[in-house]
Amino acid sequence: MSNEQEQIVESVQTPWETTGTVDYDKLVDRFGAQLIDENLIQRIEKITGKPAHPWLKRGLFYSHRDLNRILDAREKGKNFYLYTGRGPSSNSLHVGHLVPFMFTKYLQDAFQVPLVIQLTEDEKYLCSKKSLTLEDAHQLAYENAKDIIAAGFDPQRTFIFTDLDYMDKLYPMALQIERCVTMNQVRGIFGFTDDTNIGMVAYPSIQAAPSFSECFPFIFQEKNVHCLVPCAIDQDPFFRMTRDVAPRLGKKGLNKPAVIHSRFLPLFTGPKMSSSGNPEETIFVTDTPTDIETKIKKYMLTSRNSDEEHSQSGGDCETDVVFQYLKFFEFDEEKLENIRVDYSSGCLSREGIKDYLVEVIQKLVYTFLLTDSHLISRK
Ligand code: TRP
Numbered sequence: 048m049s050n051e052q053e054q055i056v057e058s059v060q061t062p063w064e065t066t067g068t069v070d071y072d073k074l075v076d077r078f079g080a081q082l083i084d085e086n087l088i089q090r091i092e093k094i095t096g097k098p099a100h101p102w103l104k105r106g107l108f109y110s111h112r113d114l115n116r117i118l119d120a121r122e123k124g125k126n127f128y129l130y131t132g133r134g135p136s137s138n139s140l141h142v143g144h145l146v147p148f149m150f151t152k153y154l155q156d157a158f159q160v161p162l163v164i165q166l167t168e169d170e171k172y173l174c175s176k177k178s179l180t181l182e183d184a185h186q187l188a189y190e191n192a193k194d195i196i197a198a199g200f201d202p203q204r205t206f207i208f209t210d211l212d213y214m215d216k217l218y219p220m221a222l223q224i225e226r227c228v229t230m231n232q233v234r235g236i237f238g239f240t241d242d243t244n245i246g247m248v249a250y251p252s253i254q255a256a257p258s259f260s261e262c263f264p265f266i267f268q269e270k271n272v273h274c275l276v277p278c279a280i281d282q283d284p285f286f287r288m289t290r291d292v293a294p295r296l297g298k299k300g301l302n303k304p305a306v307i308h309s310r311f312l313p314l315f316t317g318p319k320m321s322s323s324g325n326p327e328e329t330i331f332v333t334d335t336p337t338d339i340e341t342k343i344k345k346y347m348l349t350s351r352n353s354d355e356e357h358s359q360s361g362g363d364c365e366t367d368v369v370f371q372y373l374k375f376f377e378f379d380e381e382k383l384e385n386i387r388v389d390y391s392s393g394c395l396s397r398e399g400i401k402d403y404l405v406e407v408i409q410k411l412v413y414t415f416l417l418t419d420s421h422l423i424s425r426k
Contacts, residue, residue, distance in 0.1 A: 061238045062281050063174050071109065071310060074283055080110040080308065087114065094118055095157040101378050102150055102309070108277070112290065113305035117275050121158070127273035128266070129154055130257050130304070132165035133195065135187035136175075139333045140194040142408065143312040145415075146375065148198040150309065151277045155201055161266055162200060165257050166192060166209040173246040185211055194332055197415055206266060210253055216263070217256045220296075224252040227292040236284045255289035258304035259296065271297070274304040279311060313371050315347045332416070336409045343369075343405050349397045361393035362400070369400050376407050 074080045083106075088099045102108045117127050131151050133144065155162050168184035175184075188209040195207065210217065230248070233239055239248055256262050260272035276286055286306045294300040315328040328346045330339055350367035351357040364370045364387050377383045386403065389395035 062284055069280065069311060071280065074280055074308065075110055078283065078287065080112050080283065080306075081114075082110050083108065083114070083307075087111075090115075090118055091157075094121055097157050100150060100153045100157075101380065102146075102375070104380075105374055106310075107146075107375060108150060108307055108309045110280075111305065111307045112286070113303060114275070114307060117273055117305045120273050125273065126160065126267075126269070127158075127275055128160055128260065128263075129158075129162040130165070130274050130276050131162070131278060132167060132254070132257070133191055134167045134171045135184060135191040136171055137331075138187065138190050139331050140191060142330045142332065142376075142411065144194075145198065145332065145411075146309055146312055147277050147279060148195055152198050152200055154275070154277060155204065160204065162205045163257055163263060163266075164195060164200075164205065164207040165254070166207065167250075167254065169210045169246070169253060170250055173244060173250060181211075185209065197332075206263065217253060220256040220259055220262050221249075221252040223296050224255050224289070224292055225249060227295050228252065228288060232288070232291075236288055251285055251288055254285045255292070258286070258289050259293075259301050261297070261301070271301055273302050276304050276306045278306065278308065280308045281311075283308060312375055313368050315342075315368060330408060330412070332412055334412060336413070339408050339412065340405045343401055343408065347372075347401065347404075349400070351397065354397060357397050358393045362390040362395075362397070364391055369397075369404050372404055373400075373407060376411055377403075 075082055083103060088103050091103070092099050100108070120127060129151055131147055133140075133148075151162060154160075166188035168181070168188040171187070172179060172181050172184040188211075192207050192209075228251070230239075233248055233251060237247075237251065258274045258276065260267045260274065261270070276282075278286070283306065286304060290303040290306075293303040327342060330342055334342070348368050349357070350363035350370075351360060362370060367390070370387070370390060373383060373386060377386070386395060386400065390400050
């Protein structure tokens, strides 16, 4: 059994299914990604002339592949572009889905670069066990596009497409990729079995294709422009495969995409926030302020079981879901640090920290709702 297969057996972790705890170190220890360290963060600040995003400083975007090469190229005056995506699975995004998009917006603003966003209704259609029709999946992609636009990307520099609409431009690249990858390899990388439908087996090449600027001739005059992919850690298998085949594509090989990985926003009760989770324990960008308050107060777990226990031992900020949410969405370093100190000592109560989080998330969702595209989407 290959290393990668062992991983999948130990705890089910494929891009389509994550159960058990997510092992963030594995990517670095076993799969050759690199941790983002202080030097790299300083380098980003120097090149962009802007403060690094708090998620970099807090280790929430924590590892990468070849980010240094992108920065080297940039310093030599070479262009690069950003590529991210979303498999449309529900009518509106939840706050966990916002993470890669908010971070991508920071990167686009900081580096002033083009961005392409892939909406994979094909992927969701192929992997859904429910009776999702292709039309429904396509429609969901359009619904999600409105939420994604609301993240505030630069309209002059951003191209959003669905796979069904844009397949004629992706297919030549996908074919080249498909010829380079064997069944044996995808079985190892993605855990496919004899029962996997053959659409799924080919799908990784469709997600790989936009990593190559050849798919966007109307955006790029030059050939072989470097690509940087911001994504959650579960998407890394796609880009391991992509990077592996890149040198064999085109006449002389193509640049490997660089990748930057985020941790997951935790579930109300555990490590990963999944789209199939209970809607009562998921905050959607369309939730009302009251929905948000009820969900957090009623369903979000804290690290201690009772107020007495909390005031005696204090909160455990490493595991406490409420604190972890603040780590994502309270961007003010000083405020976050004060909360950490007060909550760990027990001075700040479980109720108190939840009140604080409710306000932070209400503000986040409200700011999101204010953007035009989002309002249009709900008419
Ligand atoms: N597979 C991703 C999902 O299920 C969607 C996706 C497509 C993506 N291309 C991407 C995610 C590039 C990150 C980067 O949501």
